[in-house]
Amino acid sequence: MRYLEGRRQDDRQARSDHLLERIERRRSIRKFTPQDVSDQQIRLLLSAGMAAPSGHNFQPWHFVVVREEDNRLALAETHGYAGMIKQAPAVIAVCADSEMSLHWLEDACLAAGNILLQATALGLGAVWVAVYPHAEHEIFVRGVLGIPERIRVVCLIPVGYPAEAKPPRTKYDPGKVHLERFGG
Numbered sequence: 307m308r309y310l311e312g313r314r315q316d317d318r319q320a321r322s323d324h325l326l327e328r329i330e331r332r333r334s335i336r337k338f339t340p341q342d343v344s345d346q347q348i349r350l351l352l353s354a355g356m357a358a359p360s361g362h363n364f365q366p367w368h369f370v371v372v373r374e375e376d377n378r379l380a381l382a383e384t385h386g387y388a389g390m391i392k393q394a395p396a397v398i399a400v401c402a403d404s405e406m407s408l409h410w411l412e413d414a415c416l417a418a419g420n421i422l423l424q425a426t427a428l429g430l431g432a433v434w435v436a437v438y439p440h441a442e443h444e445i446f447v448r449g450v451l452g453i454p455e456r457i458r459v460v461c462l463i464p465v466g467y468p469a470e471a472k473p474p475r476t477k478y479d480p481g482k483v484h485l486e487r488f489g490g
């Protein structure tokens with residue numbers, strides 16, 4: 307078990323060389339400057355999303371890119387923790403076709419995770435704003451964006467240049483690791 311608990315020094319070196327260092331740099335950013343994000347940046351975010359693994363490789367995801375102010379202001383009203391959407395120059399609604407795959411939720415979550423990481427890599431800030439599993443939020447977003455019923459809305463990701471700085475951090479917790487058997 308000790309090898310999973312210690313060796314922070316070794317970990318630091320490995321982190322700086324590897325993807326983990328970038329992964330830990332991703333933080334939820336909820337304050338944005340007015341600077342716009344480019345179409346190319348949006349394309350890179352979507353490419354990262356669509357690079358995710360998916361059950362049977364069905365790729366059931368859909369992404370609604372929202373830039374118009376009226377739509378963004380409407381989405382900011384989705385619930386009480388979505389207000390930062392007002393400031394963000396772009397929002398990506400991560401959706402999935404629930405008739406295409408039993409794994410639509412897992413697939414959409416993986417795509418969303420990739421988008422968050424790619425945003426960090428581009429020097430942008432982003433945050434997951436929950437829609438699923440709250441039916442009322444999903445109905446609201448569907449109404450704003452004209453999304454048909456079979457297409458489930460998993461989350462909204464506001465994206466922009468960060469107006470707040472958050473340090474990278476590890477959340478590694480040996481207490482969450484079990485060897486061979488739960489509790490071991």
Ligand SMILES: Cc1cc2nc3c(=O)[nH]c(=O)nc-3n(C[C@H](O)[C@H](O)[C@H](O)COP(=O)(O)O)c2cc1C
Nearest residue numbers: 332333334335336387388390433434435436437472
């Ligand atoms: C499923 C899920 C739902 C979340 N919903 C919201 C949300 O509605 N509004 C928000 O501001 N942050 C939301 N977050 C972001 C979390 O608050 C954030 O990831 C957590 O506090 C850890 O901080 P970090 O992302 O900086 O590591 C959500 C994250 C996840 C994964």
